Amino acid sequence: MMKLNQLPVTTFEKVGMNEATVDYSEGSFESIEINKDTVLELDKPGDINVKIHVKDKETLSVIMKYSFKDTLNVITDVDIEDGGTLKLIQIDSSNFESRLINRVNANLQKEAEFNLAQILPGRGEVYSGCTAELIGNDSKVNMDVSYLAKDNQKVDLNYVANHRGKSTECHINADGVLKDKAEKTLRDTVNFITGAAGSKGIENEKVLLLGDDVVNKSIPLILCTEEDVEGAHGAQIGSLTDETLLYFAQRGLNKEQAEKMISLGSFNRLIKMIDDEEIKESTTKLVSEVL
Amino acid sequence: MEKEKTYVEDIDRSMYDFRNEDADAYRLKEGLNEEIVLQISKEKNDPDWMRNLRLKSLALYNQMKMPNWGPSLEGLDMDHIATYVRKNTKISNNWEDVPDEIKDTFEKLGIPQAERKSLAGVGAQYDSELVYHNVKDEVAKQGVIYTDIESALRGEYADMIKDHFMKLLTPSDHKFNALHGAVWSGGSFVYVPKGVKVSVPLQSYFRLNAKGAGQFEHTLIIVDEGADLHFIEGCSAPKYNVANLHTGCVELFVHKNARLRYSTIENWSKNMYNLNSKRALVEEGGKMEWVSGSFGSHISYLYPMTILKGDNSKMEFTGISFANKDQNLDTGAKVVHIGKNTSSYMNTKSISKGGGVCTFRSVVKVDKTAENAKSAVSCESLMLDSLSRSDTIPAMDIRNKSADVGHEAQIGKISDEAVFYLMSRGMSEEDAKALIVRGFADNVSKELPLEYAIEMNNLIRLEMKGSIG
Numbered sequence: 154m155m156k157l158n159q160l161p162v163t164t165f166e167k168v169g170m171n172e173a174t175v176d177y178s179e180g181s182f183e184s185i186e187i188n189k190d191t192v193l194e195l196d197k198p199g200d201i202n203v204k205i206h207v208k209d210k211e212t213l214s215v216i217m218k219y220s221f222k223d224t225l226n227v228i229t230d231v232d233i234e235d236g237g238t239l240k241l242i243q244i245d246s247s248n249f250e251s252r253l254i255n256r257v258n259a260n261l262q263k264e265a266e267f268n269l270a271q272i273l274p275g276r277g278e279v280y281s282g283c284t285a286e287l288i289g290n291d292s293k294v295n296m297d298v299s300y301l302a303k304d305n306q307k308v309d310l311n312y313v314a315n316h317r318g319k320s321t322e323c324h325i326n327a328d329g330v331l332k333d334k335a336e337k338t339l340r341d342t343v344n345f346i347t348g349a350a351g352s353k354g355i356e357n358e359k360v361l362l363l364g365d366d367v368v369n370k371s372i373p374l375i376l377c378t379e380e381d382v383e384g385a386h387g388a389q390i391g392s393l394t395d396e397t398l399l400y401f402a403q404r405g406l407n408k409e410q411a412e413k414m415i416s417l418g419s420f421n422r423l424i425k426m427i428d429d430e431e432i433k434e435s436t437t438k439l440v441s442e443v444l
Numbered sequence: 445m446e447k448e449k450t451y452v453e454d455i456d457r458s459m460y461d462f463r464n465e466d467a468d469a470y471r472l473k474e475g476l477n478e479e480i481v482l483q484i485s486k487e488k489n490d491p492d493w494m495r496n497l498r499l500k501s502l503a504l505y506n507q508m509k510m511p512n513w514g515p516s517l518e519g520l521d522m523d524h525i526a527t528y529v530r531k532n533t534k535i536s537n538n539w540e541d542v543p544d545e546i547k548d549t550f551e552k553l554g555i556p557q558a559e560r561k562s563l564a565g566v567g568a569q570y571d572s573e574l575v576y577h578n579v580k581d582e583v584a585k586q587g588v589i590y591t592d593i594e595s596a597l598r599g600e601y602a603d604m605i606k607d608h609f610m611k612l613l614t615p616s617d618h619k620f621n622a623l624h625g626a627v628w629s630g631g632s633f634v635y636v637p638k639g640v641k642v643s644v645p646l647q648s649y650f651r652l653n654a655k656g657a658g659q660f661e662h663t664l665i666i667v668d669e670g671a672d673l674h675f676i677e678g679c680s681a682p683k684y685n686v687a688n689l690h691t692g693c694v695e696l697f698v699h700k701n702a703r704l705r706y707s708t709i710e711n712w713s714k715n716m717y718n719l720n721s722k723r724a725l726v727e728e729g730g731k732m733e734w735v736s737g738s739f740g741s742h743i744s745y746l747y748p749m750t751i752l753k754g755d756n757s758k759m760e761f762t763g764i765s766f767a768n769k770d771q772n773l774d775t776g777a778k779v780v781h782i783g784k785n786t787s788s789y790m791n792t793k794s795i796s797k798g799g800g801v802c803t804f805r806s807v808v809k810v811d812k813t814a815e816n817a818k819s820a821v822s823c824e825s826l827m828l829d830s831l832s833r834s835d836t837i838p839a840m841d842i843r844n845k846s847a848d849v850g851h852e853a854q855i856g857k858i859s860d861e862a863v864f865y866l867m868s869r870g871m872s873e874e875d876a877k878a879l880i881v882r883g884f885a886d887n888v889s890k891e892l893p894l895e896y897a898i899e900m901n902n903l904i905r906l907e908m909k910g911s912i913g
Binding site for chain 2: 162163164165166168170171345347348350360362363364365366367368371372373374375376377378379380381382383384385386387388389390391392394
């Protein structure tokens with residue numbers, strides 16, 4: 154069994170959120186190096202190690218699109234040098250009976266910026282996450298995920314921002330919809346390490362519960378050994394309120410239409426970040442079909 | 445140049461740190477084995493079922509693992525803990541019958557004075573046994589039972605005890621509940637009959653005087669239908685250079701439309717391992733309120749749990765922790781929503797300084813049956829230096845789509861904007877900062893009984909100099 158998505162600090166064992174276990178054995182990794190704007194389509198199962206290197210003050214945009222059967226295990230190592238910026242968009246468009254293991258490890262030097270969007274409307278089992286090391290002063294990471302889980306689907310997510318440099322910033326944002334018997338676990342951690350003075354970290358989560366048998370697990374951590382920081386977390390979990398439904402009803406939309414529109418909205422926020430028009434269109438279509 | 449820091453004064457522990465010699469105390473040898481457990485059982489003249497529960501608990505203790513999360517328990521060695529220490533005295537309902545040395549101890553802690561002024565009844569435990577237990581006549585006349593649990597175990601409430609004892613907190617829950625089941629001693633039993641509202645609080649105070657000893661009191665409270673009770677628990681110990689252990693259990697049964705407020709001020713010494721368990725079961729329309737102040741202990745694991753079994757039942761938890769040097773206070777709360785239209789609210793504050801560690805750890809579970817459950821969790825942490833640590837670890841497990849669950853957490857230093865705002869209205873910088881820090885704890889302290897709020901304010905006496913941050 155493979156263990157992944159571990160919490161940096163464990164909690165009550167009976168809660169069952171400390172880590173995920175997957176019945177999978179990693180093989181030898183195929184290595185792919187990226188150092189320019191790229192669209193990478195991965196359509197076969199296997200173990201892939203993607204290495205993205207962003208040089209001093211360089212700006213890069215990378216799209217990774219997954220459509221595969223069986224298990225795809227992707228580790229993406231990101232290095233962003235001083236003042237560099239990376240926009241990385243990962244889209245899971247896999248179908249049933251697939252399993253995605255998608256991990257990003259990022260090192261950010263001085264004034265580096267990393268914008269990660271994970272768009273997860275795929276139909277299979279998903280284990281996804283990112284650990285960002287904010288090493289350089291004034292470095293910044295945005296980790297944004299949107300997911301939809303339905304039927305018996307399982308989605309397991311883990312995002313960690315380790316603030317090491319001074320005046321570093323992180324935003325972790327997770328929006329999702331759970332239908333039918335879907336199960337989702339979100340672990341997100343803002344970790345202020347001694348020396349990260351002047352840093353800020355914000356975690357936000359919104360989950361729309363639409364199925365009678367859904368299971369939603371969330372564990373947002375803030376760890377802190379530095380005094381001069383600001384950390385905040387907010388989570389809202391539930392179904393659409395009567396007031397929201399009334400608002401839509403007054404505009405001629407019934408409950409189902411309202412739920413679809415709200416769900417689509419959380420994906421659209423990330424889809425807008427896609428530069429490639431063709432992929433933008435295909436992703437919009439995919440999300441619309443799945444919803 | 446290093447920034448000048450606000451000096452936050454240490455807690456003055458002199459009123460707790462005095463100690464008595466225990467030369468005349470009966471003390472079982474250190475360690476834990478069947479012989480010791482059977483000796484405790486014999487001392488207490490246990491009924492058969494209780495002796496069997498102790499032995500079963502010991503077997504579980506020996507099988508179970510130490511927790512693989514939370515603060516390190518490496519400094520706790522059960523081979524060096526005496527599980528039973530009794531002074532050469534018997535329980536009394538008259539302070540004059542309590543030996544001078546023990547009476548002096550509780551007078552220094554202000555217990556008899558509080559009883560006279562503002563309490564409906566008092567239980568005072570010294571090491572492993574209750575030494576004083578009394579309830580005011582007018583409260584007893586209402587049918588309220590407040591007695592030591594050993595008397596209840598053998599008297600007319602024996603069946604009630606048997607039906608409830610370690611049924612809510614079971615020895616199989618975790619290693620330290622198993623330990624409690626094996627060696628428990630002392631504690632209180634409260635029964636409030638249907639419809640009776642006890643207008644002033646009852647209080648139990650636990651004092652662990654003996655060096656290298658454990659205290660394992662059991663508190664069992666049943667608040668019957670429509671009844672109302674405020675129960676206060678206080679605890680302290682002098683400091684020694686070896687580990688002491690507190691592993692109490694508190695089981696609370698809140699019946700239909702009843703209300704129970706359970707307030708705790710925990711002031712154990714900094715050599716104490718406080719591994720305490722508390723759990724409440726709330727029936728239809730009932731309400732459980734927890735108020736918890738954690739100031740003492742070397743290590744604390746403390747997460748009062750509420751099971752909202754009945755429809756329309758409610759829970760509120762208000763807590764504050766203050767961790768200083770050599771302290772790792774891992775505290776929080778758990779709630780399980782089972783009934784329909786249940787609601788829970790947790791509001792906690794923590795302050796870390798001087799290398800102290802505060803962790804807020806919680807669980808909110810909404811079962812599939814819990815239609816229209818509402819839960820809100822709010823925790824705020826204040827870091828006063830970068831030697832210290834403050835973590836928040838809240839878990840949510842939601843299995844009903846009609847749930848409405850919110851969580852918010854904040855961590856940081858004193859806001860410069862707030863200081864500027866107050867200064868722009870004429871306050872000095874120092875006064876502004878002092879006000880903000882005091883205000884940080886205010887919504888918790890106002891939930892405490894007055895004398896405890898004063899005690900808490902004394903405990904967190906803040907002397908402002910320079911600037912925080």
